[in-house]
Amino acid sequence: MNNKICILIDDDEDDQLIFQTVLNMHFSNYQLEVFSNFESAKPYLSDHAQEIGPIFIDLNMPKANGIDCLNYLRSFSTFNVTPIIIYSTSKNPDDVRKSMDQGATAFISKPSRIEELVSTLSNWLKN
Numbered sequence: 001m002n003n004k005i006c007i008l009i010d011d012d013e014d015d016q017l018i019f020q021t022v023l024n025m026h027f028s029n030y031q032l033e034v035f036s037n038f039e040s041a042k043p044y045l046s047d048h049a050q051e052i053g054p055i056f057i058d059l060n061m062p063k064a065n066g067i068d069c070l071n072y073l074r075s076f077s078t079f080n081v082t083p084i085i086i087y088s089t090s091k092n093p094d095d096v097r098k099s100m101d102q103g104a105t106a107f108i109s110k111p112s113r114i115e116e117l118v119s120t121l122s123n124w125l126k127n
Helices: 013-026 038-047 066-074 093-101 114-121
Strands: 004-009 030-035 052-057 084-088 106-109
Touching: 004 013, 004 038, 013 030, 013 114, 030 038, 038 052, 038 066, 052 066, 066 084, 066 093, 084 093, 093 106
Parallel strands: 004 030, 004 052, 052 084, 084 106
Antiparallel strands: none
């Protein structure tokens, strides 16, 4: 497969749609796999670990939150170098610090404008 795989784990359907639209329009060299929760993502992540590029995880989700997902993935050597980005509506410095302390590659506050999302994602998704 020529396309790299980008993962989005986010329980908000609107955020999923926006992310998917931006990826399709601006980062077509990535195949996006979207999951509404971490439990549904786990089998895919373990089956495709070698092919996966950046993983974007919403911080605030029911059951397993973004930090839980991050800790789980970082416990496997397969995901030690994989960029794992917390992608959240939160702008709370404590959330940012905790995410970074737990091994997040970056913390991105969900932008309110499409252009901002394109710009932000270009840091992680190279064409």
